[in-house]
Amino acid sequence: MTEPSDPGRAPDPEAIRPQRPAGPTHRALAERAQRRRSAVIAGVSTVVVFGALAAIVVRAPGWGQVRRAFFSWDDFRASLGDIAPAFMLNVRIFLIAEVLILVVALAVAVARSSRSPVLFPVRVLATVYVDLLRGIPIILLIFLLGFGVPALRLDGVTNEPVVWATVALVLSYSAYVSEVFRAGIDSVHESQRAAARSLGLTEGKALRFVVLPQAVRRVIPPLLNDFIALQKETALVGLLGPIEAARQAQIYSSKTFNFTSYLAAAVIFVALTVPLTRFTDWLVSRRRDRVSAGRLA
Amino acid sequence: MSSATWRAIGVVAVTGALLLAGCGDDDDETAGGGGGSCETEDLTLVKEGTLTIGTDTPAFPPWFEDDDPTNGEGFESAVAYAVAEELGFAPEDVEWTVVPFNNAFAPGDKSFDFDINQVSISEEREQAIDFSDGYYDVNQAIVGFSDSEAASATSLEDLKGLKLGAQQGTTSLDFINDVIDPDQEPYVYNDNSAAKAALDAQQVDGIVLDLPTAFYVSAVEIEGTAVIGQFPSVGEDPEQFGLVFEEGNPLRDCVNEALASLRDSGRLAEIEQEWLSEVVDAPVIPVE
Numbered sequence: 001m002t003e004p005s006d007p008g009r010a011p012d013p014e015a016i017r018p019q020r021p022a023g024p025t026h027r028a029l030a031e032r033a034q035r036r037r038s039a040v041i042a043g044v045s046t047v048v049v050f051g052a053l054a055a056i057v058v059r060a061p062g063w064g065q066v067r068r069a070f071f072s073w074d075d076f077r078a079s080l081g082d083i084a085p086a087f088m089l090n091v092r093i094f095l096i097a098e099v100l101i102l103v104v105a106l107a108v109a110v111a112r113s114s115r116s117p118v119l120f121p122v123r124v125l126a127t128v129y130v131d132l133l134r135g136i137p138i139i140l141l142i143f144l145l146g147f148g149v150p151a152l153r154l155d156g157v158t159n160e161p162v163v164w165a166t167v168a169l170v171l172s173y174s175a176y177v178s179e180v181f182r183a184g185i186d187s188v189h190e191s192q193r194a195a196a197r198s199l200g201l202t203e204g205k206a207l208r209f210v211v212l213p214q215a216v217r218r219v220i221p222p223l224l225n226d227f228i229a230l231q232k233e234t235a236l237v238g239l240l241g242p243i244e245a246a247r248q249a250q251i252y253s254s255k256t257f258n259f260t261s262y263l264a265a266a267v268i269f270v271a272l273t274v275p276l277t278r279f280t281d282w283l284v285s286r287r288r289d290r291v292s293a294g295r296l297a
Numbered sequence: 298m299s300s301a302t303w304r305a306i307g308v309v310a311v312t313g314a315l316l317l318a319g320c321g322d323d324d325d326e327t328a329g330g331g332g333g334s335c336e337t338e339d340l341t342l343v344k345e346g347t348l349t350i351g352t353d354t355p356a357f358p359p360w361f362e363d364d365d366p367t368n369g370e371g372f373e374s375a376v377a378y379a380v381a382e383e384l385g386f387a388p389e390d391v392e393w394t395v396v397p398f399n400n401a402f403a404p405g406d407k408s409f410d411f412d413i414n415q416v417s418i419s420e421e422r423e424q425a426i427d428f429s430d431g432y433y434d435v436n437q438a439i440v441g442f443s444d445s446e447a448a449s450a451t452s453l454e455d456l457k458g459l460k461l462g463a464q465q466g467t468t469s470l471d472f473i474n475d476v477i478d479p480d481q482e483p484y485v486y487n488d489n490s491a492a493k494a495a496l497d498a499q500q501v502d503g504i505v506l507d508l509p510t511a512f513y514v515s516a517v518e519i520e521g522t523a524v525i526g527q528f529p530s531v532g533e534d535p536e537q538f539g540l541v542f543e544e545g546n547p548l549r550d551c552v553n554e555a556l557a558s559l560r561d562s563g564r565l566a567e568i569e570q571e572w573l574s575e576v577v578d579a580p581v582i583p584v585e
Contacts, residue, residue, distance in 0.1 A: 065404075069404070143491075143494075146498075147491075147494040147495065147497070147498050150498035150499065150500060151494070151497050151498045153499075159498050159499055159500050160500070161484070161495070161498075161500050238485070239486075239487065239491065240484075240491075240495065240500070241462055241484025241485060241486055241491070241492075241495050241500060241501070242484060243482055243483075243484075243485055247465070247485055250465055250466075251465055251466070251470075251485060254399055254465060254466030255421060255466075256421070257403060257404050257421075257424060257425045
């Protein structure tokens with residue numbers, strides 16, 4: 001904000017004023033002082049607050065025990081070697097579930113947004129699905145599908161727990177994500193659809209070429225939000241037996257009475273979620289920039 | 298810097314100091330005195346005048362009956378009440394509290410005087426809690442469907458190719474990993490209920506449990522299954538169940554005296570005979 005005086009500037013109203021000594025204006029000086037003061041307060045405040053928190057934790061009577069139980073470097077290294085390979089199961093489930101969720105959720109959202117009277121039963125079905133599946137705890141769904149369906153002993157139906165746990169995650173998350181899509185579809189102004197229809201597009205084509213592209217673009221940040229949550233939820237697959245990262249951490253922990261393995265699992269999960277979170281933020285800010293530049297409605 | 302700056306710093310500093318002051322170390326443990334005497338009134342107890350015993354819920358046969366530890370039926374319930382009697386407690390002075398299996402031997406303060414929940418004595422666990430002397434010599438066993446390939450297994454080698462399952466944190470899981478060492482990674486469950494459901498869903502070829510539980514699962518819980526084999530304990534220390542105490546609890550010595558007297562009088566063997574007699578018939582798979 002400091003504006004260096006420019007002697008070569010063309011005459012302007014400023015020049016008519018009585019001459020001041022060269023250098024920053026009073027206002028610039030005041031602003032600079034204000035900034036410096038803010039920086040000092042922020043710095044001191046940060047040091048004091050975090051210092052106090054650290055001191056509280058470190059001075060606590062049980063700190064030594066907590067440090068051994070949760071922050072043991074040896075246990076961290078030892079457990080990380082077991083947990084990292086187990087985490088690949090989480091990643092595989094996550095990647096497959098994510099694609100399926102996008103497909104199912106979009107289908108449900110489109111069904112709920114349909115208007116044709118013929119499709120009324122489909123709308124009812126989609127609404128009931130979303131209401132029910134969002135309300136059911138995922139754990140129940142995982143046990144129900146993972147242990148229940150195979151126990152029916154149906155011919156030709158897999159009893160593979162990873163498959164059924166993934167189906168449970170897809171069913172549950174599709175209900176949430178379909179609402180995100182529906183919000184996106186509803187956010188596209190009615191005039192867009194009307195304009196598309198007046199150009200001769202059918203209802204279906206208007207949805208596909210005009211409404212959905214805008215709707216989907218708008219909901220990308222909340223979609224990623226749900227997928228970050230999904231990443232962590234993949235740990236529930238372990239309930240059915242397969243050893244994924246969180247279970248591996250638990251196994252290590254119950255052998256050693258040391259919880260550092262959970263920290264190691266957390267570090268691995270965070271290593272995946274933080275880049276995704278930053279990516280989401282970047283998408284949001286890019287979109288905001290474009291909107292403010294008037295390039296996007 | 299202006300006075301306003303200093304004032305702001307002051308506020309922050311005072312807040313910090315108050316936060317710090319809030320964490321005084323005022324929770325000095327008043328460690329139980331006494332020790333030595335095993336007279337009922339001298340015992341160090343969680344709750345005065347009451348013997349508080351922990352176990353998991355649901356409580357399964359043959360260790361407990363009808364999911365009710367208080368009825369004195371089932372092997373562990375009977376042992377618990379016999380120990381209580383030796384210590385001088387009437388049955389009505391015994392109280393039960395729910396303790397999940399893995400919490401029983403995790404470090405920390407305990408809500409029970411002792412826990413009885415088929416906890417095998419092990420060095421690892423002994424770092425966090427104290428065990429009584431063993432009250433039952435336990436064999437691991439494997440349960441599978443009688444009409445499956447697994448049912449014909451007669452050696453450890455026959456079991457290697459199977460998909461196995463066990464509850465996490467148990468010696469059964471250690472047995473799979475350390476002794477059977479299967480080709481496929483075992484499935485691991487939060488509790489035996491999930492392991493049983495997985496066996497019923499035929500997601501695993503066999504689950505490993507302690508022998509009496511295995512017997513109950515095959516005889517009552519999952520139709521069509523059998524105890525494929527039991528594995529005799531190896532090494533100089535057989536695997537034993539022990540009662541769990543908070544580390545350093547002086548009550549342990551008194552309970553050990555009680556257990557010794559139950560063993561000497563033949564009472565412990567009687568209780569075992571009453572509740573666990575049929576388990577001896579299971580085929581033996583040798584562990585070299």
